[in-house]
Amino acid sequence: MKIMVAVKRVVDYAVKIRVKPDKSGVETQNVKMSMNPFCEIALEEALKIKESGLAKEVVAVSMGPSNCVDTLRTGLAMGADRAIHVEASRDLVPLTVAKLLKKLVEIENPGLLILGKQAIDDDCNQTGQMIAGLLGWPQGTFASKVVFDKEKQVATVDREVDGGLETLCLDLPAVITTDLRLNQPRYATLPNIMKAKSKPIKKFTLEELNVEIKSDIEVVQVIEPPKRKAGVILSSVDELIDKLKNEAHVI
């Protein structure tokens, strides 16, 4: 079985972001960029499945400008066998990403598609569900545990939902989106980083994949949220109870 993993290059999770003064977006120039943490978890899961003998190949995919290649190299260094870069000079909405992924799925024929549940920049949490819908594949989103049965060709997925932990059984091929507790992604070791330099990255242009580029969402502006009023440090529990009761009136 081949596993395809979609990964996204985003502002590093620890960076304190700044909104551009012209309100057109968030500042990403000269800011540390990394593979989206949920995508790292997705890739790690694919690698674990391969290492357990249930898959033969892991292919990492990313879409965007040329610096996507950095993220793909990280993926290859973690252990992906091959990578695909879909070149796009502008931001793509999740639906377009899903349609591009569908084309790649038709070319590559993976038995499993794993994505991070959301990107920490736009926090959309849409792409995995969309590609599953377009392919007519079952989906196991917000996965915290995945167990494969090679014989029965099914995946049993534990999902983190509002009410607790839901367990579903999915026929393969399927789409899984990863939640935080699924695994701990490995660090790329130096020998693997060196090896990654010679692993192939295939490039596709949007024209070659011949997909309709959706542009039905327009960003009007990006602003900082209103700041909270500064608070006070109190000196005793008595004072806290007094403030909560007589000042804030919440108890």
Add this chain to the structure above:
Amino acid sequence: MACRFILQNLSKRHLLHSTFASRSASTLILAEHEGGSIKAQSLSAVAAASSINGDNPVSLLLAGSGSSLQQAAEKAATCHPSVSQVLVADSDKFAHPLAEPWAKLIQLVQLKGGYSHVIATSGSFGKNILPRAAALLDVSPVTDVVEINGPHQFIRPIYAGNALCTVRYTGANPCMLSVRSTSFPVPPISGDLKSGGASISEVDLSTLDEDSIGKSRFIKLSSEETDRPDLGSARVVVTGGRALKSAENFKMIEKLAEKLGAAVGATRAAVDAGFVPNELQVGQTGKIVAPELYMAFGVSGAIQHLAGMKDSKVIVAVNKDADAPIFQVADYGLVGDLFEVIPELLEKLPEKK
């Protein structure tokens, strides 16, 4: 056994709306139900619908099977004055809220009803199902909306809520949204509904596209039994972080929550460490809460946690580290040992009325 019935209770208001539906906005709400009642979060989606276009007819879509579904439908018919129609999809396929049959159902209902807007609440149900349905309908949805500025303009948080993005939807109908229930509170409904409620009708499932249905099966849902109020809608939340050090110690948080009539929340670190189950996690990828009072014990205040609670009315933080980032959002802070502060609070807090 599924109890099938068709109850046509056409009110005058419903007839008027049918006539004007093609000219004005019309909204389909994807609602959840449990134990014969509509889930409270679904009502936030109805509140959001009325802020898009006050007069627009609102249809509530319910799916499931059996008598609890029919009970929920009857309750739905009088749950909110804006709701003029309740659509019921009754089939074993919907015994559990699986995305595959639900997305096909939404596609079917949308193609028949031609709604201008489709709205779900941004909980695990809406997040799982809405984007799949949007892909089938070939539209980009706008998810996790916190403010509505017009029929096609919305504000949503990005970068863990550190920025707010205003977007305009410029595509074809339907405009599909998921909304944060904490941003669309439901005002208490006073008095009886004059027209006797919405009409209830069965969705004709004979043409439901079977492809992809049946490829996923529900096995079980594991949840903890608790007397505590629902985290997403509680008036007071008491949260513990990794500093609690053990599941046993976390019981102090629960005791305090009980004294305050509060829900219990947790940070990612506390859940990762196994102190509490995942459904208590508050944060960017956990639950978003906005209670009147949020008390955080041993919580450092990482960006990802703040994303889930910074809209709380009053924030209290107790932490040994005076430099913990949580103190930057707290209204009242106490630099101290939670293992001393919590017992003192338990002793000195007034009994809840």
